[in-house]
Amino acid sequence: MDSVKRTGKRKLPDSSDVPKKLVSKSKKPKVDDKEQGEAKKQSKITKKPALLDKNDAGTSAVDVVEGAFDFASSWDEAELLSNVEKVPRKLAQNFVKLLTDGCTLPFIARYRKSAVDNLMPDRLQELFESYQNVCAYKKKVKTVLETLKKTKKLTPDIEKSILSAQNLAELDLIYAPLKTNSLSLAERARKLGLEQHAIKALDGAYLDPGSLCTNGEELATPDKVEAHVTHIVADIIYKDARVLEQMRLLKDETRFTLQSTRTKSSLKPKENADNKRYETKSDPETYKLYFEWKCPTHFVKPHQMLALNRGEDEKILTVKVIVPDWYYNKLERFCLSLWKSSHWVKRGLTDAYSRLIKPWLSRQVRSELTSAAHKEAVKTFTSNLEKYLLTEPVKNRRIAGLDPGFKAGCKVGIIDTDGQKLDACTIHPNFKSSHEDPAFRQLKQLLEKHGVQLIGLGNGTACRETESWLKNNNISTEIPIVIVPEQGASIYSISKEAQKVDPKHLGVGMYQHDVPPKQLEAALACVVETTVSLVGVDVNTASHALLRRISGLNENRAKKILEYRSKNGPLHTREDILKVSGIGKVTYQQCAGFLKVTGGNEPLDATVIHPESYAVAKAFAKKLELNLKDLTKPDFPAKFDHKLSSFDLESFRQEMQVDGPDMELIVSAFKQKSNADDMISFSKPVYSISVQNTEQLKDGMSLTGVVRNVVPFGCFVDCGVGDNGLIHTSQMQGHPTPRLGDRVAVTVVGVPRPKKLQLRLDKILD
Template structure:
């Protein structure tokens, strides 16, 4: 970066007496004048033509331009040829952009990773490798980075490539409109993200002029630059006949706006502001808006309000240092502000301005104009910039934490232990609409579906609905009942018990969040054409018992009820989180290609909707796959796609035992050589004693030496050993999770302080967890009420006690113990 004295010297040379009446667009170093003079003159003529009408713009218009002026460049300089005053050829920026934007170097710099790792990752992604494939089968190339970290690097790389395309597009657009100057191009090429690029480009997109641009069009910039560099400027000589230059005060105001613009856009000032921002402790305050305090509200307005204002009572007079604001508080403030219930502000301490002023005084000679220009820039531009940045950083951090909470719960939820080889009855309970019944076989196929109308309010000695249920259980040999935990769940449970329906058939409570929404989706209609959505919901509940992973991925993630403020997170971010979580779970458990649904297959590494459909068509035509190698026969799946998906698709009963493991076909030869080396028969891979045998054999081997002997890397050998040691799922050791709800309490009205309950944890968040106690609404165990226990995990059964709640409609609980 250039030193301050050199910058002042260049400015002094840049603006001579001959340039006094010229536009800023012509004020370029003399050695470059010939290169851009033609374009500059065109631009000057255009600006002069539109300057007169703009001079008479109303105060309202001026405010708009001031707002636009706040969106100025805050790009963080990257060490490039541009900073070293290399001449820029406007007619050929593609090569320079390529040289400037080395994706690997920029990725390594931003994410603080070794350059070679960045190059390896970009190379693998360019070849078409997916993140799950890289995380499992190319660990050595990416320095054993974890999947979450790889996801972060991938997002950062996508931002860099998108930014590179956007930069080229912006430069091309500015060239066409003759607005591109060396300084503007320097700022654009120094932008590190889209928001910084937009701050530079936004003022250039508009036909309206900022206050500084108006002043420049009056020919005052050379005088402002000389004044800032310590020269004496006689204001009287600058006054003119035009209204804009009628008085000394107006001239001084125009020069102040130019000085403010110069200071604010200076790369050294921007860099220092970023540094100060990291050191500064801002304060976030919120208050209730006046509009939300009105007692009488029209019915239409009531419908528009998403929340009761009392929901945000905690934030009506609230303040907190920005570094202590919790993620859930940020999201609550944002939602309250969006609903016009809260007014949120960022308080910037005076310390920030004082430090910034001291720094700016070292860059330019005139203390008077530095203070005057900085004061104007600070109030109009810098404070709004800081406020936006602080709020944006808090929101980004909160959304990231919310997504992390969401994916952690989702992974745990998706890994709910399936109950295989059972004929299952799913019940979607209800009062008026009746109880929907869906029965599936061990493969998840529909056997029967109907609606029964039990009398849940009154217990009768003979209930036709009970006989109907018993007959269906007997006819289809139902071995398990999955009861949805929604409306009328407790009443239906008691009805089943009182009619002796569950004496021989166990009942488990199934979370039904999202089942009704899925039942009316296009995917559900494809799966069950011309079927009543209510009955589809009952079948979905049954399948959540048989194959939780396969069924839950059909539901939109925000409707699963396992996150925090997930409705406030951008849908694209949520969808990406779901895909990442599903791919990670699939990597852990594998998917049987002969039973997986289209919804499951499309989320496998390397596959998409079309390829998944082709796999299912092939499976139906050929009565299933007999080996992994047969996947290559599917239309649309070539060698690259096969490479990406093969390791995640298992073929049970294949003639090749390794087809049932997570070992990739490219490593079969190594796996067989290793098995021979340690003295085990690969044909025994599916036998119960095989994992223990491998465990014993590998105690005496050195993994590093063995991997070198087999001509492979340590990570691949460790994966093979892990696959050999993996115990196969045993279908007959299922322990049914019986209902744990308290029999004495059926609804919220029966709750009072001190009531003891049992329930199941349905959602874990940073400030505690939510427990389903079978009373309709989930209760919150705040982290302050854990009683010395660790936070329960999703699905844990707990004993709790009802405690006093500041909010009458909210259930507050204290954790007594985590049940076995």
Template sequence: MLCTDNEELGTLDKVESHVTHIIADIIYKDTRVLEHMRSLKEETRFTIQSSRTKSSTKEKVDDNKKIDTKSDPNTYKLYFEWKCPSQFVKPHQTLALNRGEDEKILSVKVVVPDWFYNKLERYCLTLWKSGFWVRKGLGDACNRLIKPWLSRHVRSDLTATAQKEAVKTFTTNLEKYLLTEPIKNRTILGLDPGFRAGCKVGIINSNGEKLDACTIHPDLRQHKSFDPAAKQLKDLISKYGVELIGLGNGTACRETELWLKKHNLCDNVPIIIVPEQGASIYSISKEAQKEHPNMDPNLISALSIARRVLDPLGELIKVDPKNLGVGLYQHDIPPKMLETALDSAVEKVVSLVGVDINTASQAMLRRISGLNEGRAKKIIEYRQENSGFQSRAEIMKVPGIGKITFQQCAGFLTVLDSSEPLDTTIIHPESYKIAKSFAQKIGVNLKDLTKPHFPQIVESKVITINISQTSEELSTDVCTLELIINAFKQKKYEDNVITFCKPVYSVAVLNAEQLKEGTTLTGVVRNVVPFGCFVDCGVGDNGLIHRSNLGGNQTPKLGDRVAVTVISSPKPKKIQLRLDKILD
């Protein structure tokens, strides 16, 4: 009997279609089927396919209309006709596909093999007796429900794996980046170069406090014989006794470097190149406005560049992690994952080298155990009023820091010019007595603690001692004694610490337009990823050395100076480079 009153049930075909939908829904929601699908998913080898979307091929007709995508479609040219078994898809490929799909340039699908459907059908036939309706309902369920379910789960698994790898890459780079060697006890001039808006100048003292900030407008094209900006900068250098110039590596860096040399501004004041990723973003952040109320953000970025030289760790943690310029597709990683990775990296670095209380930023101090926003602010106020801390014990004089807080934070805060040598280490004041007894036992003088040869002497002395026995003799535990030994053995700056470099760029090449195949360049490694590394050669965009072009057993690390050769520069892709050698 047909229901003639209802148009949806007026024919046999319509009734059959509705019954099929109901059965498909029953099959899909059955817990036994779901469990079996999950099991089959783990055994199945899916294929990931991508192609270019039709919308991204349409040419922009009206100039007033904004393009729907953020990137040039040709950035994803490799994935226009691409397929790969899911088990062989690399993390960076997954993240590229996801970004291309989000920008509506790529269409991505998961191809499910017939094997999966056949296995699932055989299983469903064992659960229900009516073969005809099971096959019909399962066919409908596969098209409408199971295929999208599989696609979501396969893509989700690939994305989760890719994000973990991306966070790992980010953390590895970040830990090394945060360990950039600080340059202490100097008046530093930070220079944020630019063409139209001029060059922003920020000058800080040896404690990181602002001395001056202004904008100069140099003739970077060097058309004038006399440039007033050169005299202005020379006067600033003389007035404040500038001992070092930190030049940002962004737009107009090369031209500014040549301008400084032409006007003899760096004859007596050395120049170093400072990575400025994230400085502009930080300068307009709430953190920056709180630190420098009512100050021009452009000038804040120049001060930030100067502080990156004095205290890289304290300055870099102010920047949103995704804007630090290290890692793999870090803009596509959930912010919380990056924040957690940043916290982990900072904790590891602080535990390794400590934090110089005389230069640390408020953002850095509030991350230290026992300190918060209010206590960090009071430490900085005390530091400014008293021209810095002379010893760790002086921390107790800061209002709001009592005995308990001191116990929590003292081991992480170092005072580099203290009369107590142990104040320069990560050894807690509570362990000073043990550390001094141990130093006496192995026959070393703590006054030599900061000297280059001290770690080597300690290394040779501790080879012969029994840690467990010695810890008992000193009435301490093994962990405390090992921490003291590690602090004694730690070189002032370990081999894996990045050092700022003087300009290493090729003088003959100033921009990417001058590049051609076979051009040799020098540069600095700014980012290391699973498929190679990116090198700043001073031509604007960083060039890529693919791992296939690293040559032999050479593996550059973040901050390494390298000599490279251009092998191709297909726009809009990255400049392709081959590694020739790692420079000293």
């Protein structure tokens, strides 16, 4: 968390909204006795150090650091979260209490909506990240104070400045000159005994530099004396709490400009190169747009910032922030109102501004833009991934998966309706011959032997050739074929299971290779857990990989459930989960609503209704004269809708004293249709048969394809020619942006050489 994070106009927890008044400590979570051993293994929300009120900062250095451990315990995270995220304090208090009580975000989003004002899951995730950032900042404050105490650099003034800082950036501005073992310019000047003279001079007293000259080299001339005094004055000015606050306010009001130019080194091609290749990772022409580029920072788009950062990393671009003179002039006017000597204020501020403040401003602006860009990239990644994960599954079908290839052949794998492997082999289709070949007979026998009902064909190398081969041999006329994306498949094939796949290889998102890996991994974990919890899983059939993603569960608890199933057979009710070793009441509360038991003794166990609401659900069904044993029958939703049309739902809710969201959840569960096993037709064409590679493309050519990635500036479409083409937002022709997985008709508006394939959207086919 090295930068100030923003989401639109709302400032995140390490921004300048940190409150100055601190109150009581939050209660520690209660852990069920049965889960004590497990709780120790789980990550906990740590109580980290907090900030002091500025009025309490006038104590001695020793008192301050010795009290550093105490001020952490007197701080209320909910108050800070409320101020930072601009949410009601009661909501923040409820949210923090739910977290400290062991509640997970999926559980809060579904079963504690009223406590958090019905916030959506993505907003709850933002609050959670904000809460974590608050804790991280508090921890950093404590570490800095402890470090400065050990190095004997903590003075009352420095301590006051640190506690006046309201985010990591401001803390770094103060702490950076004190990090090294060597003395800063101001510390060296103070060692020479000039501090009192500098303070008096700043307050208006006359200072004669010549009178302070000595025989030593450091104070040999009036100019050297004046330089040392200037360093002390500069240190006093930029660390002053009032100046820090003004710098913060001016920064928010200033219109900065981002500028990029091409580096000289990127103009030099490699020596003895046969073709024109540059001393850079990418072709410099990729960044041609940014060779002479300038834009106000508030108009810089996330993908532009990520492109600039990548170009700078590859030494193709030089990027800098232009700070207007307006900022310095306003800051100087403010400082002149605080101290009497205009001469020393101007000298000191000029020195501090050139050495410290202006570079800090530039770093901050870049950091904020990059942080916002990373946040948008992660949002794009999770949005696309969530749609992939929520793709309707193909149930009760025996499926053959084909991984196409040329020299290595086409790998074939067949699974049954439960996902168990039935067969696997490699065939070598003859793509050039129109006659029947041995590979066809081998595949035909496998398909017939296992009664395959669907073929999934990877969209990688040799996909189009394999697709044509299947059609020429009439296989596709008998069995539907689905073209599936292969992103991450190669990595997956050598990993223990899908969680080992690096998120950047999933092929969704925007500049995901440039986002910090930990940030992307956290986003992946969050969206998988949220999605799995949203859909729910059958506790008797779910794998370990699925169970560990359920709210309240983890690696060990998922393993214990599998062991219980293996030893005792299937669970008959949700309450049976409590019989599993290591799962107590707290974990049961968190996971029960997301683990379904189908065909068990309790019909409600197969719904999203939480056991704590069973009494209300049963009373509701009784009032409507409905038998819950018929809950899974196809006609139950229709009967329910008919009965509900003449029922006073609001009166019933008030009578039962049920929260609105909980009542809505029960109604939704009763309306839910059982999963139908209808045959799904995949016979719709995906790619244009006449075009199979980029060499065949021409401007104005019509194609069909599938949307594989949606980004803020458009979407990428797989047209079966090797490279995905971009439909820019300017080429949508009034159509809404297609969704992930949509089939689209497009027109080529730019061939892939030398640029990327550019497309115009003609129609959304689905």
